[in-house]
Amino acid sequence: MGGVTSGAAVKQAPEAPPIESSLGALARRAAHDEQAFRELYDRMKRPLYTFIYRMVGHMGEAEELFQDTLLKIHRNLGRLDDRDSFLAWCYSIARNTAISHLRRRKAITESIDDRPELEAPPNSHEETEVQLDLRKILMQIPPRYRSLFILGVLEQREYQEISRMTGKSLASVKIDIHRARQMVRERWERLRKGGKL
Amino acid sequence: MNCKEIQNELSAYLDGELDPAMEEGIESHLAACIVCHREADNYKQMDDDFRRNLPPVDPSPAVLVRSLERISHRAAPGVRNLWRAGWAVIGAAAITILLMFGAHQWREYHEEQAILQRIDSYSARVPIRNVFSLSRYDNKSRDPFDYRSNLAGRSPFQIVTYKGGPTAASQRGE
Ligand SMILES: [Zn+2]
Numbered sequence: 001m002g003g004v005t006s007g008a009a010v011k012q013a014p015e016a017p018p019i020e021s022s023l024g025a026l027a028r029r030a031a032h033d034e035q036a037f038r039e040l041y042d043r044m045k046r047p048l049y050t051f052i053y054r055m056v057g058h059m060g061e062a063e064e065l066f067q068d069t070l071l072k073i074h075r076n077l078g079r080l081d082d083r084d085s086f087l088a089w090c091y092s093i094a095r096n097t098a099i100s101h102l103r104r105r106k107a108i109t110e111s112i113d114d115r116p117e118l119e120a121p122p123n124s125h126e127e128t129e130v131q132l133d134l135r136k137i138l139m140q141i142p143p144r145y146r147s148l149f150i151l152g153v154l155e156q157r158e159y160q161e162i163s164r165m166t167g168k169s170l171a172s173v174k175i176d177i178h179r180a181r182q183m184v185r186e187r188w189e190r191l192r193k194g195g196k197l
Numbered sequence: 198m199n200c201k202e203i204q205n206e207l208s209a210y211l212d213g214e215l216d217p218a219m220e221e222g223i224e225s226h227l228a229a230c231i232v233c234h235r236e237a238d239n240y241k242q243m244d245d246d247f248r249r250n251l252p253p254v255d256p257s258p259a260v261l262v263r264s265l266e267r268i269s270h271r272a273a274p275g276v277r278n279l280w281r282a283g284w285a286v287i288g289a290a291a292i293t294i295l296l297m298f299g300a301h302q303w304r305e306y307h308e309e310q311a312i313l314q315r316i317d318s319y320s321a322r323v324p325i326r327n328v329f330s331l332s333r334y335d336n337k338s339r340d341p342f343d344y345r346s347n348l349a350g351r352s353p354f355q356i357v358t359y360k361g362g363p364t365a366a367s368q369r370g371e
Binding site (some may be wrong): 152 | 205212239255260261
């Protein structure tokens with residue numbers, strides 16, 4: 001039997017470039033230099049925005065939260081620790097911002113509408129049916145596990161890095177990513193067999 | 198290892214996170230056991246499906262402009278300017294917004310402290326403004342709580358600075 005055995009083990013190229021030390025230096029300049037901030041923005045926008053969008057499932061909300069994240073990053077640039085991994089630090093802010101927002105959204109929709117969490121409203125841009133279904137699956141698993149699925153499976157980041165981003169131990173990252181995969185797979189299988197999500 | 202133990206390691210195996218000995222153990226099991234082999238294949242297909250269909254995206258270009266505006270006006274004395282500009286007509290609505298804005302700043306400060314200390318499980322101190330950018334975000338509802346539509350898509354911060362203080366455009370002499 002071949003197939004799966006040959007495909008595992010080697011990390012494929014992650015979506016985002018690896019964390020570079022130059023990013024930290026650029027970040028410190030960006031605290032008071034607009035040009036440096038723009039440069040930093042160009043390098044951070046895709047990974048951070050994509051992460052937030054996958055977390056909340058809605059472009060408008062994602063842009064708003066992305067802006068909040070940038071503001072928080074900018075405000076704390078001066079206090080950046082040399083030893084800290086800059087990208088991991090940014091991710092921890094983005095993740096906390098998204099999870100807080102989702103909690104608030106859940107609380108509000110429950111108190112106003114007196115019904116369970118609403119799914120994110122549809123996006124304005126066109127998405128294929130498959131994309132909508134997969135996004136829906138992501139939105140159905142708890143945000144904590146969703147973030148781990150995104151970081152580990154979609155972004156293919158190393159567990160060590162995810163551990164820094166989330167502040168969780170390596171062991172719990174490993175267990176939780178497996179749990180997240182199981183949750184997603186349960187729904188994905190149902191979808192593949194033509195069932196309802 | 199039995200099948201159950203193998204299957205518990207599949208995620209880490211697919212992510213290339215196992216040590217070489219463990220990986221070898223998994224591979225020889227997968228070569229011999231059709232059940233676990235299918236299980237691994239299934240996860241792999243799912244991973245590919247998600248990666249292929251949910252590719253990375255960029256924010257709209259307006260986000261950088263808005264972010265720079267918010268950053269450059271963060272310390273602006275918005276409240277005074279607001280009144281000087283004769284905004285009393287806004288009345289109760291404006292006061293509400295400003296109160297929310299103050300609470301928002303206060304909350305953000307504490308939220309950041311939490312982030313800096315890397316406390317992962319802090320409670321939901323999300324900026325108040327976000328409460329109003331919920332699922333109603335871009336619909337055309339007449340809901341009075343549809344804060345965003347009512348303010349034509351601007352944040353309270355932008356309202357304050359646009360009406361009272363200098364803007365990036367005015368500073369450039371436009
Ligand atoms: Zn087996």
